Amino acid sequence: MLDRRALFGASAAIIASAALALSGCAASDPLADQAKAGDGKNYIAGDGSVTEYAVDQRGGTVQFAGALLNGQNVDAKTFKGKVTVLNFWYAACAPCRLEAPDLEALNQEFTPQGALFYGVNVRDDVANADAFARTFKTTYPSFKDKDGAVLLAVSSFVPPSAVPTTLVLDKEGRVAARILGVADKSTLKALISSALAEGKTAEGNSAQK
Template sequence: MKLDTQTRRRAKILGALVIVMTLTGCASNDLADQYRDGTGKNYVSGNGTVTEIPASERSEAPTFSGTLDTGQSASSENYKGQVTVVNFWYAGCAPCRAEAPDLQALYTQFLPDGVAFLGVNVRDQLPTAQAFTKTYGVTYPSFIDTSGSVLLAFSGVVAPNAVPTTLVLDRDGKVAARVLGQILARSTLEALIQKVLDEPGSAGNTR
């Protein structure tokens, strides 16, 4: 029996995820190494390691609120019932610039499925953040989180100095997956999103 296009796509991206997780699973503690060595780049990045959290082991959903780069206020309540991708970034972070096109492409790809994308700018003032999104064509919103309140809400999940970090939240707002550092392959995050999107969830699987 022939597989349909969607089934083949899922098999392909899940296969890619297994390979990436195998490669990154043996990585050394890059965060500690960078602290000790002092690279002079003014931030500590992760190594792209992927962590998935089974539904039964997920912590309570973080509660957060703030002002977006659009000038609108938003909170975690606005995203309940949706699979949500949260990316922590700032303009001077080279890995953030490198992964921006992949994040935008996945946002466009999953928009028809109702997946929300949300940036959290941990350092920049509004004009700098807006200049970044214009340069890289990023069309989803970001919190301007210079106070660190949104970052603090994810304490214990996101290493405070690991930028970028990308999280996938389930429909209940709980953290289901994390990429610590730059997304090394678009297919990795694609697979993580698809897996959480396919979960039944308390809000129901609408696919």
């Protein structure tokens, strides 16, 4: 089953009522609680919860096109055949800063294996985003998504204000896994490895025939 606890609208009232309706009880939802807190931190920190989607429970292919911070245009159609990691972030987000070194380490490890890594910057201008990349030595490109086009394309999986969120797309371009909040390095590594391994057995058997 899909974990839809965090699929809520932008307003605190909608978030709270949706969480209550989905839970079927009066239990507190941590994301909704943060949205209502009014503490001025401007992001909702996920709890690190991980949702892995079985192959037969994945939605359709993620479709969007957008410009990277360097001006290059990228169409998600080019992701097909690759495992793709999308990390939603912005420079002043403390959890984003915390996870950045681990994301870069995984980028260095898995890019030679055919994986793609993209950040999706939801708030910054190019100068601030570039300063973040220099500070944390991140080398993978990021989409400039202040207009929310990329976020909208995956809105069924990424709550509008829950930053950071990390998605792993399978080789068909479907969401195979999601991490809300700081991505634990070992967990994300396992999710990427699992997605890369999908289909290899079938491909090997086919090649032997």
